[in-house]
Amino acid sequence: MKPPDQSELESDSAVLSAAIRGLRRLRGYSSAEVAQGMNLALRTYQDFEAGRGRLNVDYIYRFCSFVDADPDAIFASLSIGSPDFAIRCSSNKLMSIVMIGVQQLNHQLGDRLAALEARTIVAAVNASVRDLVEKSAGGDEADWLKAGEEALRRARPKPGR
Template identity: 45%
Template sequence: MDAETKGVPPASNHDGALLSAALRAVRRLRGMSSRDTADAMHMPLRTYQRFESGETRPNLDHIHRFARATRSDPHALVMAVAIGAPELAVHTADNHLVTILTVGLQTYNRTQGDKIADLDVRAIVSAVTAMFDQLADATAAQNEARAWIRTGQDALAKARPKPGR
């Protein structure tokens, strides 16, 4: 488990448990208490606690209010439940990947309409696979650049004269 997903407990396949794990992980990522989050969502603390604990049925209005309060991706919270991976909500809290995908799909639906039904499954799989491969390549390149910068910073620090009188 990487540092960003630390604190995401293994969740059961129950929708409420999956959503609960995602909500708790995002709230903790943001350094917010339950009280802070409830206040930011304009709801009583006990109502928020029932929502976060999964005691209530998943509620889209609450999910969107939570996302606004935590500056996270509401569509990733829903998708985290759909794919059984609460950590997705943490991974996409800042870049809003799932919201971007959702906006793209909304635009595609609006522009293509009925033509979507005529798409060959192979074309869809190919396009989606290519997109995710491209994103994986971008991540790898970004990680290489960060490693290069860290190595360079270390070298600069080693070469710098020691302070003294």
């Protein structure tokens, strides 16, 4: 079955559904296995995967924890309208890495962050994108990523249950 064309995904729910379903299939899990791993009733998980109901941030984090995916990439996929982005980032954790950098920038600059000019930010982002396109991944990034993911997890508010 061919995934839907970008033009067919007209809602956040459709993008979320395609991303979740694609990630589950990529990892080789059944709906029942993921539901159990998320501690949800099967029907509740099926509704989540189908994009029914409100966006549930806690479910996205629980899902990603179980299938070892990048929750920040799912949120970004909604912003850019591409479920494939979340699937492509499932192994390298691109968006979690970006968010770790943003968290560090916020911590180091504090209120000075507001004084950064958009021109400076655009130039830095464009330079980083060009550099990533030109180079291949490799090295000891795994330790940096693991420590940064833990810092993001600690900073994230806990669900109100």
